[in-house]
Amino acid sequence: MLAALVATSLGPIRAVGQAVESPPASGTLRQAAKGRFLIGAAVSARGLADPRVADLVAAQYDVLTAENEFKPASLQRQPGRFEFATADRFVEFTRAHGMKLVGHTLCWHSQSPPWIFRGPDGKPLAREEGLKNLKAHIDAVAGHFRGKVVGWDVVNEAISDAKDEYLRKTPGLRSIGDDYIARAFEFAHAADPDAELYYNDYSNENPVKREKTIRLVRDLKAKGVRIDAVGMQCHLILSDSNAIDRLDESIAAYAAEGVKVAITELDVDVLPRRGRGADIGALEKDGANPYKDGLPPEVAEAQARFYARLFQVVLKRPGVVNRVTFWGTQDGTSWLNNFPVPRRTNYPLLWDRALKPKPAFAAVMDVLGRP
Template sequence: MKMNQRDKIRIGFSLFLVILIGLGCVVKSDKNPVVTLKDAFAGKFHVGAAMGSHHIHERDKEAINVLGTHFNSIVAENVMKSGMIQVREGEFKFSEADKFIEFGKKHNFHIVGHTLIWHSQAPRWFFVDDEGKDVSAEVLAKRMEIHIKTVVGRYKGQVKGWDVVNEAILDDGSWRESKFYKILGKDFIKLAFQYAHEADPEAELYYNDYSMANSGKREGVVKMVKELQSQGVKIDGIGMQGHIGLEYPTIQEFEKSILAFSELGVNVMITELDLTVLPSPRRDMGADVATNVEYQQSLNPYTEGLPEDVQKQFDDRYLAFFKLFLDHHDKISRVTLWGINDGDSWKNGWPVRGRTDYPLLFNRDNTPKSVVSEIMELAAKY
């Protein structure tokens, strides 16, 4: 593919920045020297990345170097979910999760556990008896207690915070009618937080969800958290999954949610940040993994790289969101990218499988995108 002048500049700058970092040099701003993303946001919030299995086993050495250079917080993309850890009742498989924790401790990362209770990747046995019928509320509560206390207890004092419950509220603010909800009602969230707190009283406990800039979901989550707080339930933070597009959500609505959640007296976290540049079969699809669309070539337009105008939209959009995060860094404790480089991203396979997306801050070859230096320069002004 023939490169335009902007592409040449971007690639040249990326290689230059990699050389600087490798030599231990700095990128200068007007006020402070800036070396890496984690240096740029020091004293403001943790900057993290999600690790896949290939990262945990350190098969992509260059990506691991990027992780160590630029990030100070990690979360496991999949290996700590209940469907991975307890495939069959009572049979806990911790080898992958153990390796993730060992990596984090070895390299002194702030470690986040993801996720204890989530309807989407919970094993089917969790909800049924030997005859395949729904279990009673008492049985499900006991299974939740055993699972949560076994997992949280194993990593007590090592995991700094847990995504205790994931995606329990719908975009209109109503409760998702998952099996957890159908069998236990609203109490399943209260019980999950109680069990996690009993297993590790020092760990921070979070609620995490997508499309959190939607006004309906915002109101629903605020209502839910207030109910938990009125019952004396410990909840330390709210995770706003940052699965954004070039046009959605609006900065204004995202900011409203940051403010609304902060007013509850909890930390706000941007937990799964990525920016898709690809056309969506449906506007603002959130992150519901139950939705997957058949491949259409028209939905995969950038297999050979991004056009200059789209690249500019991407850069401007990331800068706008990081400016928002910096404006409210007193309320935000962590910003986590959902992957390390573009090749890692789940967005290449969702909501349409087999596409080429560019949602993260590092290219597929692990070189930083030019916007990385712009983000660091922006942070130096705060």
């Protein structure tokens, strides 16, 4: 994700507080999912420090993703100096509330210190030095959290958006070569052999990127590298009428490759968008902000219908989708208020800015509650 890094000096994350009354268990997402798949949210340390958010997260979800606190730039700003205190609080929170935890992410071209793959002159490190740095980071991080996370987003967003290019020209690729992805998976498996291993990306519900993702899965398997699931971020857009059909087709395609599917960063953007995906900020210099004074009921209902269709697809193939994680908890703190256009008022999640459930929440609960 492109959210800004959260400072690590926030103080202890509070446990579930008394500021609001938690919803009854019978009315929560984690109960409605009934163990068919994990359902979760991505939350920042700052978010969990708010007792209202902590209450909501603990009541509604059974798996948690830290928005930024497990990313390389948060854990190892300087070579060999690891800062685990804030990330450890997510472990404490999930253990206290009977939740699972996902590690996001071990290898990414963004929100990572440049020295891992580049020298002081900005040029790529020699292959063996880049591999040494990658292994040292994964060994330390996955080793520290061994047995504490259910799975790792091992490599994030490594596939190119360019039509005729397979892999993104990341610092890791420039230093090590195309096999840096396979090596990252090998290092992660060795450091935390019981954790699930995921490849995570955006727009991989779209045909071109889907085929590249399938190629990556096949490449990894051909090398004897273990990969358990493809993570589909699913930053979807309400006006994209074919998005759910593409998602359905892609889940089936990934399942045919023998991997599970995790929907890892779900939200539904209700605002006008000129482009697609999660990496188009440079294309969006300005944009309309039509809902500054509130989300119109008809738009809220359209969003609810969209979410309902999406969860019908999730349930369509039992055992294939093993997790659905929303990227955020409530509309006011969503990254989409500042992406791809800054300072807009967006409404992409199931709870509004007052932490009241929206029609989308009722729609998801209805789908999950059907026989």
